[in-house]
Amino acid sequence: MDLLRVEAISKNFGGVAAISNFSMVQPYNTISAIIGPNGAGKTTTFNMISGVQTVDTGKIFLEDVEITKLPSHKIQRFGVSRTFQNIRLIEGLSVIDNVKLSYTSRLTYTMFEEFIHSPRVRKNETVLEDIAMEYLEFFDLSKYAKSKPKSLSYGLQRRLELARALMNEPKLLLLDEPAAGLNPAETRELMGTIQKIQEQKNLSIIIVEHHMDLVMKICSIIHVIDFGKKIAEGTPQEIIKNKAVLQAYLGDMGGEIC
Ligand SMILES: Nc1ncnc2c1ncn2[C@@H]1O[C@H](COP(=O)(O)OP(=O)(O)OP(=O)(O)O)[C@@H](O)[C@H]1O
Ligand SMILES: [Mg+2]
The missing domain is CATH 3.40.50.300 (P-loop containing nucleotide triphosphate hydrolases)
Incomplete structure (x- = not known):
């Protein structure tokens, strides 16, 4: 089985075919x-x-799941994680928070837990911080953890995007x-x-x-x-x-x- 199977996908924008009948497989x-x-x-x-x-016509499968x-x-x-052609980092957040943010959507708390900042919330945040730091280290970015993305060179911002994309494993x-x-x-x-x-x-x-x-x-x-x-x-x-x-x-x- 391949990791990704794309079967004849097409997309039109106002009558212009941006992509027609595109198929590919991506092995592991x-x-x-x-x-x-x-x-x-x-x-x-x-x-x-x-x-x-959205896909106009065609099908996409990730392993055996139709997505x-x-x-x-x-x-x-x-x-499936991705980066974008134009860098999309959140300027108001620090480098490490940009990395953490891509994972936090996976964590679900009740409003009450969030409000009282419950032990479960605190524990998860500590674990997240550690994982995000590991990814920053992997990309040699840990010294910039508390900086804002804009203060980094373009090359470093591109690496930060990779760290963020990998945070989702x-x-x-x-x-x-x-x-x-x-x-x-x-x-x-x-x-x-x-x-x-x-x-x-x-x-x-x-x-x-x-x-x-x-x-x-x-x-x-x-x-x-x-x-x-x-x-x-x-x-x-x-x-x-x-x-x-x-x-x-x-x-x-x-x-x-x-
Ligand atoms: N949201 C949109 N609305 C209308 N037309 C679009 C939209 N997005 C892409 N297109 C058109 O679809 C075609 C394919 O665009 P796409 O951005 O996928 O190309 P690309 O191969 O990524 O190009 P580039 O190398 O310049 O990034 C182009 O003609 C583009 O103008
Ligand atoms: Mg493009």
């Missing part, structure tokens, strides 16, 4: 990529898998352009971090990314979409030689893939 313990020129439908695909946007129509918080509980991690805005050194470092996450946490990762060196080095399977349609799927070696892919990129990005 694998890093794969979805690539394609601007506007190809990559983010829309992530939005449907993570429940941020097609589930709201995003339920899909998250089933083990996902089986599947979706990363939408994790290297956007990073310089080449930060991008190389991120590449190593993504591989480390995959190996140490035993999870599966799908990356949407324009940095082809990153994709080619760390992904075992690449899915290519163009104008909302899948035009190729294969290993990096296969994709780099694929005529339809070269055509799509030469038209749009001046051959960045070469």
Whole structure:
């Protein structure tokens, strides 16, 4: 059984097909990529898998559970975490509170327990704090725990997003352009971090990314979409030689893939 199975999903916006009949499987313990020129439908695909946007037609399964129509918080509980193309950190909260917040939605207390700050609430908060700190340490961010996200460099904010996404202990991690805005050194470092996450946490990762060196080095399977349609799927070696892919990129990005 595969971890994720996407069966012919489609999404239209006012008659414009953002993505049509897109299918893919994601095995366990694998890093794969979805690539394609601007506007190809990559983010829309992530939005449907993570429940941020509804699916018009098609089905999505996580292991043997159909998640097609589930709201995003339920899909998250089933083990899908994601990051966003534009960094989405909460500025008013400290670095550690940003990480904790992604988990607190799982904890349910009665209003009375919250009001009196009961022992159960206090115990859970201490445990949460410890777990969040472990994730910050994993990403070498613990010294910034009490800082505000804005005081961190772009590269560190991207790492903080990863810490926050992992706090939910996902089986599947979706990363939408994790290297956007990073310089080449930060991008190389991120590449190593993504591989480390995959190996140490035993999870599966799908990356949407324009940095082809990153994709080619760390992904075992690449899915290519163009104008909302899948035009190729294969290993990096296969994709780099694929005529339809070269055509799509030469038209749009001046051959960045070469
Ligand atoms: N909420 C929306 N309303 C209307 N059209 C949308 C919406 N979201 C996406 N689209 C359109 O759907 C198409 C696919 O957009 P999408 O954001 O998925 O592309 P992308 O591959 O992620 O592009 P990029 O590389 O620029 O991030 C585009 O034509 C876009 O304009
Ligand atoms: Mg996008």
